[in-house]
Amino acid sequence: MSLLENKKVIIIGDRDGIPGPAIEECLKSIDGVEVVFSSTECFV
Numbered sequence: 001m002s003l004l005e006n007k008k009v010i011i012i013g014d015r016d017g018i019p020g021p022a023i024e025e026c027l028k029s030i031d032g033v034e035v036v037f038s039s040t041e042c043f044v
Helices: 020-027
Strands: 008-014 034-041
Touching (some): 020 034
Parallel strands (some): 008 034
């Protein structure tokens, strides 16, 4: 059982770190996780 199981998540990735789509792909392996927003931003 995961802490994120059956939850809705918002993903904000970092351009120089881990991008949003990469985090989203990892979360797809957890049952019931719904990604409602995913973005990659540049924090300068």
